[in-house]
Amino acid sequence: MPRPVAVDPRFGAELRRLRELSSLTLRQLAEATSYSHTYLWELETGKKRPGGVDVAQRLDAALHSGGILAALVTDTALDPDTASRIDSVAARPRSIDAPAVDALRTILGQQRRLDDAFGSAPLIASTMSHLDIVRAGLANVRGELRTDVLDLAAQWAQFAAWLHMASGLLGTAGELLDQACGWAAETDDYEMLTTVLSYKGHQAWLAGDVGALIGLSTASLRDHRAYVGQRAYDHYQLARGLALTGDDRATDEALRVGSDLAAEAVEYHGPTPDWHYYRTPAFFALERGLALQVGGRCGEAVEHLTSGLDDLEPGARRAEWVGDYLVHLGLAHEAAGERDEAGAAVIEAASIAEATRSLRLARRAAELERRLGL
The missing domain is CATH 1.25.40 (Serine Threonine Protein Phosphatase 5, Tetratricopeptide repeat)
Incomplete structure (x- = not known):
């Protein structure tokens, strides 16, 4: 079985840029690395990925690129x-x-x-x-x-x-x-069952199924044994669904409980399922901001989305999932008449979409860019 690697989507384009900068043809680079020119062409066009960091390191050596390509490949x-x-x-x-x-x-x-x-x-x-x-x-x-x-x-x-x-x-x-x-x-794993119901709620959110979003989020909250950070998230997810129905009172209650549980999660130091590693104060701020934006409370949404983005761990701001929050930040700024701020947020989201090769995020960013006339 091949050693699993993760390759930055920019690898192929960067390889071609470095090769052309060195004024080398594919055949010349092939001779310098002992790889076939066909394989190098497949790397450049994205038809194949390097099988390991050693491939990128050999290319870096031939191109005298100081490890640029190796930095784009992670051997897992x-x-x-x-x-x-x-x-x-x-x-x-x-x-x-x-x-x-x-x-x-x-x-x-x-x-x-x-x-x-x-x-x-x-x-x-x-x-x-x-x-x-x-x-x-x-x-x-x-x-x-x-x-x-x-x-x-x-x-x-x-x-x-x-x-x-x-x-x-x-x-x-x-x-x-x-x-x-x-x-x-x-195995009667209530933590995973709760998470799966929550994920199904998220799936409904992405599909635009408000009824399922509310129903599945509510179902995920029935087992109070579940990790408190999961329950905090599910109240925020429920608030989104309720906001879409226009039920302001129920939305506010879900936000209140979600915030209380988020504060409790920060102080919690007991056993936590491995997959909840990202439930941080910054993440909860982003979730609260998202629910507020969906409910049309743009000023509050901008405040929480901005603070959540600013408080993310180093490097996390370029994650694909962060791009969605940037789109909603752009929507909040747009609704508030702040076009420049909206443009900055959506341009950042678009750059994340390009770096992570996320077609879904790219489509969302492009739609807002068109509306802003960017």
């Missing part, structure tokens, strides 16, 4: 022993064991962080490949280990569903969420 493989375990499970699913499950958990954690850095599109193929490995292992495991593999499978399916939603592939996302739900139900 672990130590050789871990890689060997994953290869073994991929070839022989019956060989799955506790160390292999731990290795797959570690890789999943890496993939989540890479989503923040590179966006959803570059990670879908790798994530689905790993999910296939887990599925095959699950079909061949019995006893106590099955519970661990079920938990792992639900998490991989949940993450894959997120990537598909972020890429606008809502149908496949729904199928993956259904699968995660079934696996979580088998």
